Amino acid sequence: MRGFVFAFLGGAFITLQGVANTRISQDIGTWQAAAVTQFTGFLMAMLILMFIRDKKWKKFKRVNPLYLTGGAFGAVIIFSNVEAIQKIGVTLSIAVILISQLGLTFVIDGNGWFGLKRQKMRLPQLIGIGMMVIGVVILRL
Structure with missing residues (x-):
């Protein structure tokens, strides 16, 4: 059940983020909106990590370096979503x-x-x- 709740929240927040990014991009540009969003997302994740304080960072070296590029997809996702929302x-x-x-x-x-x-x-x-x-x-x- 928790998986469905998280999936629902993820979908809702993707939509909210797309709309917010579209509004930001109208003022400062699409790539700028992507940068702001990625940066604020990084700050939020770091803030949450400060409170969780688990020891999983020790396993960081086990991660395939190719998979570490996954966050870079976020910039393309944001740009694509903003452009799509503005156009359709x-x-x-x-x-x-x-x-x-x-x-x-x-x-x-x-x-x-x-x-x-x-x-x-x-x-x-x-x-x-x-x-x-x-x-x-x-x-x-």
């Missing part, structure tokens, strides 16, 4: 973002990339993605 609106942007996320996660799960257990993709999952695409087409009309 929040609802359509989030719908397309979700389809993109699900499509890529199917590829990742189906191939077992990044050390994840390989998941078999079945017809119901593909039908679900197809229905989402149809929904976006309907939203666009």
